[in-house]
Every structure is written in structure tokens, then in C-alpha cells.
Amino acid sequence: MTAYEFNSCSNTLQFEILKQAGVCLVTSRSGCRHSYLFSIDNFYVEVVQDPGVGGFTLRSFDDVDQLDPYLSNIDISSMLKP
Structure with a gap:
């Protein structure tokens, strides 16, 4: 699925997709x-x-530059531990 295909779905279907496939x-x-x-x-x-x-x-969105506001809030500490 692409962002374009997701956008073409109804809000109800978008929430169902998020529930099933979203991380x-x-x-x-x-x-x-x-x-x-x-x-x-x-x-x-x-x-x-x-x-x-x-x-x-x-x-x-699929432009990773739009992730900037979120990057400082993502906790990666568990990935850094041996």
C-alpha cells in the first residue's frame, strides 16, 4: 500500500488499516x-x-523530512544496549 492509496480510503477504512498494519x-x-x-x-x-x-x-506522508518533529521523541535506548 502507498500513501496515495491510503489517502483514497474512507476514514473508517484508514483506521482499520492502522489497526491491522500500523506500527x-x-x-x-x-x-x-x-x-x-x-x-x-x-x-x-x-x-x-x-x-x-x-x-x-x-x-x-512518505517524505522522511516530515519526521523531524518526531525524531527527538523516539526512544531508541533499548536498541543501544548490548
């Missing part, structure tokens, strides 16, 4: 807003839950 890489919280970054095949999906807006927003 959660990092979660973050800012006030009431929660963000989740998932990896699926060769692309990423950002899910933002904002109660002020009322619901979830999804954004998929």
Missing part, C-alpha cells in the same frame, strides 16, 4: 491534544486527537 512509533501530548505517529509499509500516518476540534485528523 506506532511515537506518541506525544500537548495539553489536551494527542498525536500518534504510525508506520505502514513505506509511509507514515500522523493521527491527531484534539478534543477542542472534536475528533481525529489523519495525515499520511
Whole structure:
């Protein structure tokens, strides 16, 4: 599956795909807003839950430069231990 194919699916199907194939890489919280970054095949999906807006927003991308805001929050310490 590609990011383009994912984007063409309904929100319901997108959430089902995330549930079945997504790997959660990092979660973050800012006030009431929660963000989740998932990896699926060769692309990423950002899910933002904002109660002020009322619901979830999804954004998929395959450009690794868009990962920059998340990189400092990814814990790789378990990979560094012998």
C-alpha cells in the first residue's frame, strides 16, 4: 500500500488499516491534544486527537523530512544496549 492509496480510503477504512498494519512509533501530548505517529509499509500516518476540534485528523506522508518533529521523541535506548 502507498500513501496515495491510503489517502483514497474512507476514514473508517484508514483506521482499520492502522489497526491491522500500523506500527506506532511515537506518541506525544500537548495539553489536551494527542498525536500518534504510525508506520505502514513505506509511509507514515500522523493521527491527531484534539478534543477542542472534536475528533481525529489523519495525515499520511512518505517524505522522511516530515519526521523531524518526531525524531527527538523516539526512544531508541533499548536498541543501544548490548
